[in-house]
Amino acid sequence: MSQTRPRIAIIGGGIGGLFAANAMIAQGLDVSVYEQAPELGEIGAGFYVTPNSVRHLQRVGLGPAVEKWGALVGEGSQYLRDDGTIIAPVQVTDAAGWNATYGMHRADFVDLLAAALPADVIHCGHKGIKFEQSDDQARVTFTNGVQIDADVVIAADGIHSELRPNVYPPSTPVFHGTISYRGLVSRDRIPDWPMDRWLMWAGPSKHFLVFPVRHGEIVNYVGFVPTDEEMKESWSAPGDPDTLRAEFKGWDPRIEHLLAQVDHTFRWALYDREPLPTWTKGRLTLLGDAAHPMLPHLGQGANQAIEDGMALAIILAQTDKTSVPAALHAYEKLRRERVADVQQGARQNGLRVDSMSDYTDLELRDAELAAHADFRKHLYAYDVVPEAEAAAAAL
Numbered sequence: 001m002s003q004t005r006p007r008i009a010i011i012g013g014g015i016g017g018l019f020a021a022n023a024m025i026a027q028g029l030d031v032s033v034y035e036q037a038p039e040l041g042e043i044g045a046g047f048y049v050t051p052n053s054v055r056h057l058q059r060v061g062l063g064p065a066v067e068k069w070g071a072l073v074g075e076g077s078q079y080l081r082d083d084g085t086i087i088a089p090v091q092v093t094d095a096a097g098w099n100a101t102y103g104m105h106r107a108d109f110v111d112l113l114a115a116a117l118p119a120d121v122i123h124c125g126h127k128g129i130k131f132e133q134s135d136d137q138a139r140v141t142f143t144n145g146v147q148i149d150a151d152v153v154i155a156a157d158g159i160h161s162e163l164r165p166n167v168y169p170p171s172t173p174v175f176h177g178t179i180s181y182r183g184l185v186s187r188d189r190i191p192d193w194p195m196d197r198w199l200m201w202a203g204p205s206k207h208f209l210v211f212p213v214r215h216g217e218i219v220n221y222v223g224f225v226p227t228d229e230e231m232k233e234s235w236s237a238p239g240d241p242d243t244l245r246a247e248f249k250g251w252d253p254r255i256e257h258l259l260a261q262v263d264h265t266f267r268w269a270l271y272d273r274e275p276l277p278t279w280t281k282g283r284l285t286l287l288g289d290a291a292h293p294m295l296p297h298l299g300q301g302a303n304q305a306i307e308d309g310m311a312l313a314i315i316l317a318q319t320d321k322t323s324v325p326a327a328l329h330a331y332e333k334l335r336r337e338r339v340a341d342v343q344q345g346a347r348q349n350g351l352r353v354d355s356m357s358d359y360t361d362l363e364l365r366d367a368e369l370a371a372h373a374d375f376r377k378h379l380y381a382y383d384v385v386p387e388a389e390a391a392a393a394a395l
């Protein structure tokens with residue numbers, strides 16, 4: 001088998017592409033990553049990893065790095081009304097009670113994923129623009145004139161994916177009428193902030209989320225506000241801290257206290273796409289946001305990309321060059337339904353927290369937020385590995 005193991009090219013060195021490369025190296029596969037940017041990097045914002053992906057990070061040897069760079073959030077995590085009234089605890093463990101929910105600085109996470117890869121795996125300054133394939137081989141051409149041949153090409157090139165139209169005709173992303181303001185505040189500036197919890201305030205049509213990153217040195221905040229403005233040109237842009245402060249004026253004084261320390265903020269328009277009917281064509285498949293961009297209201301976009309990478313690595317480890325198209329279909333079949341449920345769940349959660357234009361249904365909304373713990377327990381308990389092993393065995 002090792003003689004005929006496929007050569008794999010991943011286009012896109014974001015969280016999805018870099019984790020997939022780690023999972024493939026752990027399976028002894030031959031993989032290269034091509035990233036358009038001259039060097040790897042990420043925006044100054046946080047995200048959180050949850051037990052359903054942390055179990056895979058541990059399996060490929062990244063558990064200690066996650067513990068080192070992450071900030072574990074625990075039992076004090078809460079949903080609150082805009083005035084600070086406590087609604088319910090936030091579920092941070094899986095159904096077995098395992099707590100592995102960490103706030104992460106995006107740049108730290110990209111660094112830890114890249115640092116674990118052999119030096120010759122990542123090729124920066126390679127923007128993929130053209131994909132061709134025959135029955136035997138696939139080829140990617142980059143803007144720098146380089147062409148590479150591979151047995152498998154994985155498009156992990158994000159929501160604007162350049163390669164996706166080779167799989168499915170272009171579609172229009174769905175704008176959800178919400179902008180998120182994101183940013184970081186050093187703990188030194190708010191020394192009294194609790195660094196062991198995830199807190200979310202839900203008010204009329206808006207919500208505000210805070211959790212720690214970088215083992216508690218930095219606080220990450222996200223303020224979600226409605227807007228009529230579609231940010232067509234650029235989906236992220238610098239924001240005005242005073243406008244952000246005005247949006248949450250009169251909310252829990254803790255929010256005003258934190259926002260008083262904000263010097264810079266970023267606006268991020270919230271888009272997703274309808275689930276694609278297919279992710280694969282021949283030797284090309286999609287992974288992460290290229291396949292399934294989703295709203296951030298379950299914090300699952302990157303976590304689902306990690307599940308994708310783990311599944312694909314396990315399946316490709318049992319694949320020879322000739323059976324690549326069948327293997328990619330098996331991956332897609334395994335992942336598409338799970339991810340469509342999570343995409344839908346993120347939309348529903350967004351409606352739950354952002355559609356309250358008045359307070360008439362507040363009790364109902366609060367009850368739904370409390371009951372949501374059950375959904376998260378099962379979301380986090382899911383382990384893609386046994387299913388991927390079964391799919392690989394059936395090839």
Ligand SMILES: Cc1cc2nc3c(=O)[nH]c(=O)nc-3n(C[C@H](O)[C@H](O)[C@H](O)COP(=O)(O)OP(=O)(O)OC[C@H]3O[C@@H](n4cnc5c(N)ncnc54)[C@H](O)[C@@H]3O)c2cc1C
Nearest residue numbers: 012014015016036048128158288289296299300301302303
């Ligand atoms: C406000 C907000 C909060 C979020 N919070 C969370 C959270 O808490 N938890 C979570 O799991 N997810 C969260 N997400 C979602 C998460 O950020 C994304 O799902 C995740 O980053 C997707 O990773 P990716 O690698 O698929 O794509 P990307 O991160 O977009 O990476 C794509 C990479 O491909 C490169 N690239 C693009 N085109 C090309 C090309 N043609 N050739 C070569 N390289 C190319 C890009 O430069 C980039 O490095 C959040 C999103 C938003 C907007």
